[in-house]
Amino acid sequence: MQKRRRIVLLFGLGIVLPSLLLGYLAFRGIQNDRALVEKERLEDTRRAADRVTRAVDDAITAVEEALTKTVAEQSGKPSAESAPALEKLAAGNPLVEQVFYLKDFKEVRLPLAELLYVADGRREAGSSPPASLNGSTEMQVAQQLEFQQKDYPRALAGYQQALKHVNDPRLEGLVLNAIARVQRKSGLLKDAVSTYENIVRHHGGIIIPGGMPLGPSASLEICVLSREIGAFAKSLQASLGLYRSLLGREWTLERAEFDFFVQRAKTLIEEVLAMQPPGIDLTSIRGEFQSLGVKEAEQRNKTERMIAFEQDAAPVLEAKLRGGMDETNRSFSRLALDIGSHSYFVSIVRPTAPPGNPSDAAWGTIVDAERLRENSLRPALRDHFPSGETTWAVKGKDGAVVLSSENPPAGPVTFRTNFVSNTPDWTLEFHQPPPRLIRTFLLSRRGLYSFVFLLIAGILVFGLVLTIRSVSHELELARMKSDFVSTVSHEFKSPLTSIRQLAEMLQSGRVPSEERRQQYYDVLLEQSERLALLTDNILSLAKIEEGRAEFVFETTDVSALLTSVVSSIQERVRHEGFDIELKAQGPIPLVAVDRTALSQAITNLIDNAIKYSGDSRKVVVGASIEGQSLAIAVQDFGAGIKKEDIDRVFERFFRGGDELTRTVKGSGLGLTLVKEIVKAHRGRIQVESEPGKGSMFSIRLPLAQGKGS
């Protein structure tokens, strides 16, 4: 037992340990592969990200090159004259938000900027009204009448007189303005309105002393006066018109002026709307008023951005650019600027100055960040990272996400990159889930080897199981064989001993009575029969197992065969009190069987029934026809077979584990032989048994026997 365990253990270790080792190595291999896959994927991401940044870079470069070209073409011309060419450049490039001129790093100009207003105090002085206006005596008299004597009719007449003598259209506007003013003061409101209308139509752009154009104030007067005279529709239209003109940048105003007029126009519109004057389509007016409001907010925002840039960019640019451009030897440089609360991506182009005349003049573009994002970055990211495992996010420098992939970015950031010279100052972040172990295994180059390994390992384990099974089976067989040898030798020895003793007693004539002598003869016969049966069993089984057995099938009267077997055994065991009953039901037809073999099988069954009968002395042998079969059953009422043994009783050398079996002699071969014989007759054998109540072995042989083997 100990040895057997050791063999199985050694065997297991010999296979399991190397398998475990190989399995571990394979696992490590797959892990390495996974790291490799991860590295490759990272490399792919890096390359794709590179292409994305290059695409954005190329888009900006195209703008820069166009600007460089335009600037080169315009070199030498004053900046104002370059405006049309620059305008064309800006119009043709959606990425250009503004083109600006940087003069000596001291001043930024936005020649093309479409601003709602200029910063306070930044309006360039327009052509001032001719000095002769104040010098005109007619005007002076009229002004005196108006302001000092407050004689409006005469003042009006005076101004009208003066109007006849002016030729300069700018002066005409100013005189008309005075006329309208006096008309108003004298209560001629309708006249004043039409005079103001005249001014707006023909002299709106005239600059009054102080630099403000006439147009907006005249328009405002129309609105106010119209309302005063109850012309609400006109007042509304005029106020909307003023608002529209202000947003349409009809006049150059400073921020405070613009705010004042916008505020006035809006208040007037709101007030008149609140009065709900009849006969006016208020809905459409409200609609336009609202959309103008939206437009105002947008343009104000942009205007403020540009004003802030114009005012504050110069020192920042100077600080960043001085010297820097010479070092890089590039004709342009890119910067991300933060001015106020706004960020700008700018690109500066410096025209090559003629030698000996170094100039710090430069041109620049403000890149439209939103367009850059939507027109260049987003498509590039979509192309190079089609929806899949890799997700991405673009973050601004404050960390806020400005763009992200359709699938929300998940998992750790596996790769992060920025743009050339950090312009735009966005960070691209890529997320990739770690490759799955099983997938890596299936996809990896070593997957095939690992697969083969697994297969081999599987086969080895399978082999191990089979080996353990067959080894233990062999060991069990060996045990049974040795049991067999000892029991069989005992089986031979004890009958031989009693035969010898009895024979000796008979020979020496020491047996007193004839009756006793007869008894001895019976025992002698029984013992030698048993020896013969045992020898027959062993020899027959050996023959069958070696394939040497030859069955001779002869048409036989099975009833007669049974009668002969039963009566010979009955004879042998009568002295033990056994009663073997033979019950043949109905006529049994002739069947082709091997008589010797079948007799031996039935003898074995009856012999067992007797051996394992315990206290019972009754055995029933039955024969009947069931369908196409001949059924022979041997039933006893003895010990029965334990449940766990019942499936094994036909195994070679198997002997039951109960008390009775241990005391009864046997070889464990009887039923094996019965089974082989039945098999040779193409029949079946089955057993029903209940411990304590007895067993019944039934043989079924087909009536139509073929040629036996």
Ligand code: ADP
């Ligand atoms: P053995 O020489 O031990 O009788 P067999 O092959 O004839 O060998 O029987 C195998 C085992 O089957 C026996 O050891 C016994 O335990 C059990 N067995 C066979 N026939 C009977 C029966 N009629 N009643 C109880 N047990 C039986």
